[in-house]
Amino acid sequence: xxxxxxxxxxxxxxxxxxxxxxxxxxxxxxxxxxxxxxxxxxxxxxxxxxxxxxxxxxxxxxxxxxxxxxxxxxxxxxxxxxxxxxxxxxxxxxxxxxxxxxxxxxxxxxxxxxxxxxxxxxxxxxxxxxxxxxxxxxxxxxxxxxxxxxxxxxxxxxxxxxxxxxxxxxxxxxxxxxxxxxxxxxxxxxxxxxxxxxxxxxxxxxxxxxxxxxxxxxxxxxxxxxxxxxxxxxxxxxxxxxxxxxxxxxxxxxxxxxxxxxxxxxxxxxxxxxxxxxxxxxxxxxxxxxxxxxxxxxxx
Amino acid sequence: xxxxxxxxxxxxxxxxxxxxxxxxxxxxxxxxxxxxxxxxxxxxxxxxxxxxxxxxxxxxxxxxxxxxxxxxxxxxxxxxxxxxxxxxxxxxxxxxxxxxxxxxxxxxxxxxxxxxxxxxxxxxxxxxxxxxxxxxxxxxxxxxxxxxxxxxxxxxxxxxxxxxxxxxxxxxxxxxxxxxxxxxxxxxxxxxxxxxxxxxxxxxxxxxxxxxxxxxxxxxxxxxxxxxxxxxxxxxxxxxxxxxxxxxxxxxxxxxxxxxxxxxxxxxxxxxxxxxxxxxxxxxxxxxxxxxxxxxxxxxxxxxxxxxxxxxxxxxxxxxxxxxxxxxxxxxxxxxxxxxxxxxxxxxxxxxxxxxxxxxxx
Amino acid sequence: xxxxxxxxxxxxxxxxxxxxxxxxxxxxxxxxxxxxxxxxxxxxxxxxxxxxxxxxxxxxxxxxxxxxxxxxxxxxxxxxxxxxxxxxxxxxxxxxxxxxxxxxxxxxxxxxxxxxxxxxxxxxxxxxxxxxxxxxxxxxxxxxxxxxxxxxxxxxxxxxxxxxxxxxxxxxxxxxxxxxxxxxxxxxxxxxxxxxxxxxxxxxxxxxxxxxxxxxxxxxxxxxxxxxxxxxxxxxxxxxxxxxxxxxxxxxxxxxxxxxxxxxxxxxxxxxxxxxxxxxxxxxxxxxxxxxxxxxxxxxxxxxxxxxxxxxx
Numbered sequence: 021x022x023x024x025x026x027x028x029x030x031x032x033x034x035x036x037x038x039x040x041x042x043x044x045x046x047x048x049x050x051x052x053x054x055x056x057x058x059x060x061x062x063x064x065x066x067x068x069x070x071x072x073x074x075x076x077x078x079x080x081x082x083x084x085x086x087x088x089x090x091x092x093x094x095x096x097x098x099x100x101x102x103x104x105x106x107x108x109x110x111x112x113x114x115x116x117x118x119x120x121x122x123x124x125x126x127x128x129x130x131x132x133x134x135x136x137x138x139x140x141x142x143x144x145x146x147x148x149x150x151x152x153x154x155x156x157x158x159x160x161x162x163x164x165x166x167x168x169x170x171x172x173x174x175x176x177x178x179x180x181x182x183x184x185x186x187x188x189x190x191x192x193x194x195x196x197x198x199x200x201x202x203x204x205x206x207x208x209x210x211x212x213x214x215x216x217x218x219x220x221x222x223x224x225x226x227x228x229x230x231x232x233x234x235x236x237x238x239x240x241x242x243x244x245x246x247x248x249x250x251x252x253x254x255x256x257x258x259x260x261x262x263x264x265x266x267x268x269x270x271x272x273x274x275x276x277x278x279x280x281x282x283x284x285x286x287x288x289x290x291x292x293x294x295x296x297x298x299x300x301x302x303x304x305x306x307x308x309x310x311x312x313x314x315x316x317x318x319x320x
Numbered sequence: 321x322x323x324x325x326x327x328x329x330x331x332x333x334x335x336x337x338x339x340x341x342x343x344x345x346x347x348x349x350x351x352x353x354x355x356x357x358x359x360x361x362x363x364x365x366x367x368x369x370x371x372x373x374x375x376x377x378x379x380x381x382x383x384x385x386x387x388x389x390x391x392x393x394x395x396x397x398x399x400x401x402x403x404x405x406x407x408x409x410x411x412x413x414x415x416x417x418x419x420x421x422x423x424x425x426x427x428x429x430x431x432x433x434x435x436x437x438x439x440x441x442x443x444x445x446x447x448x449x450x451x452x453x454x455x456x457x458x459x460x461x462x463x464x465x466x467x468x469x470x471x472x473x474x475x476x477x478x479x480x481x482x483x484x485x486x487x488x489x490x491x492x493x494x495x496x497x498x499x500x501x502x503x504x505x506x507x508x509x510x511x512x513x514x515x516x517x518x519x520x521x522x523x524x525x526x527x528x529x530x531x532x533x534x535x536x537x538x539x540x541x542x543x544x545x546x547x548x549x550x551x552x553x554x555x556x557x558x559x560x561x562x563x564x565x566x567x568x569x570x571x572x573x574x575x576x577x578x579x580x581x582x583x584x585x586x587x588x589x590x591x592x593x594x595x596x597x598x599x600x601x602x603x604x605x606x607x608x609x610x611x612x613x614x615x616x617x618x619x620x621x622x623x624x625x626x627x628x629x630x631x632x633x634x635x636x637x638x639x640x641x642x643x644x645x646x647x648x649x650x651x652x653x654x655x656x657x658x659x660x661x662x663x664x665x666x667x668x669x670x671x672x673x674x675x676x677x678x679x680x681x682x
Numbered sequence: 683x684x685x686x687x688x689x690x691x692x693x694x695x696x697x698x699x700x701x702x703x704x705x706x707x708x709x710x711x712x713x714x715x716x717x718x719x720x721x722x723x724x725x726x727x728x729x730x731x732x733x734x735x736x737x738x739x740x741x742x743x744x745x746x747x748x749x750x751x752x753x754x755x756x757x758x759x760x761x762x763x764x765x766x767x768x769x770x771x772x773x774x775x776x777x778x779x780x781x782x783x784x785x786x787x788x789x790x791x792x793x794x795x796x797x798x799x800x801x802x803x804x805x806x807x808x809x810x811x812x813x814x815x816x817x818x819x820x821x822x823x824x825x826x827x828x829x830x831x832x833x834x835x836x837x838x839x840x841x842x843x844x845x846x847x848x849x850x851x852x853x854x855x856x857x858x859x860x861x862x863x864x865x866x867x868x869x870x871x872x873x874x875x876x877x878x879x880x881x882x883x884x885x886x887x888x889x890x891x892x893x894x895x896x897x898x899x900x901x902x903x904x905x906x907x908x909x910x911x912x913x914x915x916x917x918x919x920x921x922x923x924x925x926x927x928x929x930x931x932x933x934x935x936x937x938x939x940x941x942x943x944x945x946x947x948x949x950x951x952x953x954x955x956x957x958x959x960x961x962x963x964x965x966x967x968x969x970x971x972x973x974x975x976x977x978x979x980x981x982x983x984x985x986x987x988x989x990x991x992x993x994x995x
Contacts, residue, residue, distance in 0.1 A: 038897035039816030043824065046809040046872060049865050050824045054831030057842035064841075073845070120726050133978070134730045136985065137737070140977035142926030144943045145970040148950050149736040152743065152959060158756050166754070193736065201985055250833045257928040261947050278837040283933065288841065295837040306833050373888050394894030406885035410907040419903070420893030467889070479885075 058299065065292035073288055082293035092294065095272040098184050099301075102191070102273070103252045109192055110248055111241065114199025119229060121200070122207045132204075136197035143194065147261025150190035151177060177263055180270035187262055187271060191255070199244055206240030207233070242309060249305045253298055274298050323385065324349040324507035325370060325475055330379035332365060332531075339365045340376070341531040350505045354518040357528035358554075363511045366528070367477050370509060372396050384474055394424070396475075399468025403480040405460040407452035413463050414448040417470050431470075438469040441500070458489040465500070478510040482517065494520060515555055519543065527551050544670055549679035552603050552672055558636065560603045561646040564676065569596035576602050576673070581642035584619050587668040591682055599676035606636065606649040610665040611656075618665040625656045639664065744768060744964035751959050767958070771965035776955070777948040784965050786938075787945030791925060791972075793856060794941055798863035799920045803913065806868055810875025811901050815887050825872070832869035840933055847934070859934045863924050871916055878912040879905060911983070918980050922973040942969050 065083075068076045086092050117135060121128060138146065153159045156175035164172040176186025210233060218228040234241075256275035263271045274294055282291030327345040331338070339362045347353050355363040368374040370381060372393035380389045388396045407416050414435060421431045439445045442462045452460055461481055468476055481497070482490045498521055501508055512518055518525050519539045526536045527550075535547040546552035552560050565578030574594045576583040583602065585594070614620060623641035630636075630652060637648045637656060641664065648664070656662060673682050739756055744767050746760040773783040780786075813825055831839075843862060847853040852861070882905070890900045931941040940948070946969045950962045977984050 036816050036818040039812040039818060039821070042808045042812045042816075042897070043821060045805050045864075046813075046828060046868060047824045049868050050827040050831060052846075053839055053843060053865055054834060055827055057839035058831075058834055060842045061838050073841075116725075117729060120722060120729075123722055125722065125726065129981070131726055131730060132985070133981070134733050137974065137977055138733060140922055140973040140984070141970045142928065142943050142973070144926070144928050144947050145966050146736075148946070148962065148966045149740055151950075152963060153736060153739055153756065155756075155959075158751065158754070158959070163755055163757065193733065197733070254835050254837075256837075257943075260928070261951070264951060275835065275837055279929070279932075282837075282841055291837075291841070295835065295840075298835045299838045302833055302835060306830075310830075368888075371888070371892060373891065392894075393888075393892045398892065400889065400892045402885035402889060404883050404885050406883060406889040408886065408890070408904055408908075419890075419895070423894045423899060464889075467893070471893075 061292050062296050062299070065289065065296045067289060067292075069288040069292065071286045071288070078289075082289045083297075086290060086293045086297065089290075091269050091272055092274075092277060094269055095274045095277050098271060098273055099253070099255075101184050102188055102255065103249065105185075105188055106191055106195075106252055107245065107248055109188075110196045110199045111244065113192065113196045114244070115203045115234075117196070117200040118203035118207055121204055132201070135200050138194045139197045141194065143255075143257035144261040146190050146194045147187075147258045147263075150186070150193070151262045154186050154189075178267060180267050183263060183267065183271040187259060190262055191258055194258075195248070195251070199248065202240060202244050202247075203237070206237045209240075210236055242312070246305060246309045250302055253301050253305075274301075322349050323347065324351065324383070325509065326380075326382040326385075327366075327370070328380040328382070330366070330369060330376050330381065332362075332369060332374065332376045332378075339531050340369070343379070343531070343533060345526065345533060345536065347507060347509065350507055352501050352508045352510065352521055352523045354522035354525045355509065355511045355528060356513070356515060356518040356525050356554075358513055361528040362531040363513075363528050364479055365531075367479055367509060367511045370396075370475075371398055371400050371477050394420075397473050398475045398477055399471045399473040400477040400479065401461070401464045401468050401481045403483050405452070405457075405464045405484075407460055407463055407467075409452050412449055412451055413444065413455070413466075416452065416463060417448075417466050420467065420471055434470040434472065435466075438466040441469065441503075442466050442496075457485050458493060461485065461493060462496075465497070474507060476506050476508040478508065478512075480512055481510075483512070483514070490517075497521065515557070519555075527554060529554075545681070546603070546672055547681050549601060549603075549674045552674070556605055558606055558647045558649075560605050560672070561609075561644070563602045563604070563642070563644055563646075565600065565602060567594055567596050567598045567600055576600065578602070579643035581621070583621075583666065585668055585671075585673075586617065588671055588673060589669070590673065594673075594682065598682075600682065601674045601676055601679075603672035603674065604646070604666060605670065606647040608667050608670040609646065609648045610667070611637065611648055611650050611654070611662050613665060614663065615665060618667075620663040620665055623662055623664050625658050625660045625662060628656055628658060630655070637662075740963045740967050740970075743960055744771075744967055746960050748958060748960060767960035767964040768968070770958075771949075771961045771968055775949045775958075775961055775965060777945060777952060778954075784942060784945060784949065784968055787940060787942035788968070790935075790939050790945075791942040793939075794859055794863075794931075794935075795921065795924050797856070798860045798867075798924050799917060801860055802864040802867040802871060802920055803916050805864055806871030806916070807875045807906075807909070807913070808901065809868070809872045810877075811879050811905055812897075813872065813876045814879035815900070815905075816897060825876070828869050828872060836866065836929060840929075844933065854934065854936050856939070859930060862930050862934050863920075863927070866930070867920055867923065870919065874916055874919070875909070875912060878909060882908060914980070915983055915986055918976055918984050921976050922984075925972050 064073050064075075066077050066079060067074055068078045068081075121131060125131070154161075154175070154177050156162065156178055161172060161174045164174070176182045176184075176189075214232060214236070215228070218232065223231075254275055255273055256279065259265060259271055259273050259276055265272045265276055274297065278291050278295045278298065281287045281294065323346050325345075325347040327343055330340055330343040332340040343366065345353075345366075355366060357363045365374060369376050370383075372388065372391060376389065380387055382388065383396055383398070407413075408419065411419070417435045417438060418431045421434065426434075435448070436445075439448060442465060444459065444462050444466060447455060447459055447463065452463070455463065461484075464481070478497075482493055485493065494517055497508075497510075501521075510517075510521060519542075522539055524536060524538050525542050527534045527542065529550055535542060535551045537545075537547075542551065543555055546555065546560075549562070553562070563576075563578045563583075565576055567574050568577045568582065570582065574585060574596060576585055610618075621641055623639040623646075625637055626640050626645060627638040628635065629638070633652050635650050635652050635654060635656075637650065639646050639648055639662065646664075674680060675682050742759055743751065743756060745763045745765070747762065747764050747766070750761060771783060772785050772788075774781055775783045813821055843865070844853060847858045847861070850858075852858040886904065887900065890904050895903065925941075926943060927941065928943045928947070931944045935941065935944075946965050949965055
């Protein structure tokens with residue numbers, strides 16, 4: 021029973037060996053693809069890469085060209101408009117729908133099914149349907165005109181000034197169901213006693229929502245916000261399907277810019293620079309959130 | 321008798337938090353040891369270390385004189401019963417019992433034999449084909465015990481096995497575990513926070529606090545001769561009465577004085593000489609105080625009944641005396657109205673004295 | 683309803699031993715058409731109509747003939763129901779020179795879907811299990827990188843993946859695309875499984891270890907059977923996600939093996955020829971049919987899947 025020396029201890033490397041083997045795919049993905057791939061793209065965004073990636077550095081040239089390109093500027097403007105409006109509307113509509121759903125209504129499941137089904141559909145399908153509904157010859161505009169308002173004009177897909185709102189309508193249709201679901205889950209997570217207390221105290225319902233419930237749901241709002249926001253940055257298929265970036269370049273978005281330069285225009289450097297800018301955008305959204313969420317408490 | 325389980329200088333810390341501190345424990349063959357303490361004292365952690373489910377930072381664990389510190393749980397010759405039963409929900413009771421044996425590639429006839437034996441001992445034969453979800457809490461815990469039983473092990477580990485059951489079932493299964501121990505004579509290590517379970521089941525109790533064993537002794541010794549203030553306060557319900565005061569020399573005798581009232585210490589078996597002037601705490605269990613029972617050699621103290629709590633078999637009086645409120649347990653039939661005067665007497669042979677600084681028994 | 687219950691409570695009053703005094707008694711009668719209910723259900727129904735409208739338009743348009751569409755109203759129901767557009771969309775719609783309809787894209791998507799779903803779930807469930815029950819030094823760090831990676835736009839990582847797959851000689855093949863789907867499904871699925879396995883009682887895992895079961899035995903014999911619901915959730919998530927994918931389909935496959943979404947986009951947005959809106963809508967519905975069926979059949983599990991994935995993400 022002599023005390024053992026630590027030399028005989030099984031090596032740390034082989035401890036949990038099966039687990040380590042099982043996690044090899046995950047570690048490879050995390051390290052090689054996510055971390056490595058991101059670093060690679062960022063590094064190559066400072067090169068002259070054209071048809072093929074080349075390691076000849078040109079400093080910030082690609083970024084200067086990027087920010088001088090009207091198409092990129094429009095893409096960024098579109099993303100900003102689409103992003104901000106889509107955030108506001110989907111949070112408001114999503115919350116209102118969730119609050120309505122939370123009134124112990126009948127047919128709750130039916131309503132939920134209806135609000136959420138667009139989320140099951142792809143952006144391609146969404147884009148094509150709304151392309152058809154917003155078609156000025158046959159769609160909403162022609163119907164309103166045929167009802168008597170003959171000067172009514174609503175042709176977002178053919179009018180560069182408002183095309184992004186056409187895409188917004190489609191995007192909201194597809195995505196608010198999810199927001200509603202998240203909000204509903206948040207509402208259901210609130211202690212029943214809060215409602216009882218506010219009823220006993222005679223606080224009107226809307227006041228309870230504004231003063232008590234919404235502040236209590238702050239974490240849900242923040243998570244939803246981050247989720248929508250990081251989804252918005254990636255928006256691509258919807259635009260491709262609904263407008264192909266048109267009319268002209270009026271509805272271009274950054275993700276499409278990246279794809280077009282990488283795989284069609286054979287100008288990799290521009291693609292890398294643009295995708296790095298997308299990464300920066302996401303980082304601006306994620307880092308403060310991650311800081312708020314995890315910065316305060318220490319990680320075990 | 322040979323040692324069944326030995327713990328040598330065991331320490332465990334998670335980062336900066338130390339859960340077990342330099343812990344030593346020898347458990348004899350066939351002994352029923354209860355690890356008792358409030359939550360967070362490290363008792364479950366210690367059990368998990370013995371089971372091999374947690375790795376100690378320092379120290380060694382021996383089972384049957386074999387160093388098992390680095391062994392896998394399955395190779396330690398232990399069986400374990402959990403608070404939440406931990407039955408595999410998707411398979412029948414029978415398969416639950418035989419799973420471990422199947423994994424160990426025990427031949428089928430042998431598995432059947434052992435399952436049948438366990439089912440007989442625990443009277444769960446009719447339940448074998450059912451799934452855990454179809455069983456009551458008590459039945460589930462029986463199956464969980466059965467799972468340890470079929471493994472034919474030297475040491476049984478119980479992690480708060482009765483805590484999820486209601487009071488009635490708890491006392492039933494408690495008796496059954498005791499009977500099981502009497503017939504199997506295996507070593508059993510049992511973690512609980514329930515002092516009744518500890519006192520009724522244990523050959524020896526280890527009371528733990530902050531990762532350190534405070535006292536390891538048989539239940540009667542723990543009850544009557546607690547080694548420190550913590551143990552004294554932890555065991556017993558209602559809790560021991562504690563009176564803070566000091567030792568005074570009067571008339572050639574050492575007495576205990578609190579708020580100007582002297583208590584004779586005649587009959588108290590001290591660990592050493594009782595030096596006058598020492599700050600101490602006198603501990604008196606509610607049932608070791610007599611009420612209106614004058615005995616020749618004991619001094620009497622006048623007290624006033626504050627509150628009476630009749631509990632059927634017993635009657636609990638809360639008395640005011642010498643600036644303290646003391647609880648006294650008397651027979652249920654003896655009733656006292658609040659405000660009435662009583663005379664208390666103390667059996668100092670069963671009292672405890674603790675140093676006020678070190679909190680150790682003196 | 684309200685009246686009946688009032689009657690019942692009065693009747694009960696007669697039977698009661700002590701007589702009741704006059705005044706409110708029993709359940710307070712409630713009007714079905716209260717102002718609150720009208721507003722509440724009114725808003726919900728208007729919203730529901732908005733959400734249903736596109737589906738309705740798709741169905742209606744896909745069943746009309748082109749002359750009828752040109753005449754007018756996209757909302758009016760078809761005067762003459764025809765399934766011609768559906769047949770054409772499925773079997774003979776053109777993308778460029780190819781005129782064999784969406785059917786090719788459908789089968790391509792099926793060929794992509796089945797292995798991608800199986801492989802991605804297999805890998806992620808094992809990873810989630812290992813992360814939940816067999817942690818080792820650094821395992822959480824890798825997991826954190828993975829989860830942060832979920833927020834990185836695909837566009838940032840897509841070209842390096844092209845290079846990796848090209849080096850491995852599987853760029854443009856089905857294997858390559860399966861790997862891509864496995865990679866990008868990994869964060870959300872691993873999170874899903876990890877959280878699920880973490881939520882199972884730890885004692886179950888301990889009991890299995892004391893019973894002598896090892897890593898794979900515990901996974902296959904204890905955890906897997908218990909995790910069936912979460913596997914269904916993961917399946918729903920992946921089937922809809924992979925079926926709806928467009929970007930990876932465009933980047934990582936060759937034109938003859940384009941998935942359905944890509945082919946659909948090419949059919950509808952092709953600039954050649956006359957626009958056949960009815961065929962387009964039939965094609966769109968056909969493409970949306972698979973995830974819609976999954977959605978309507980799975981119902982609550984779908985909600986659970988997106989909520990589990992989303993809230994904790």
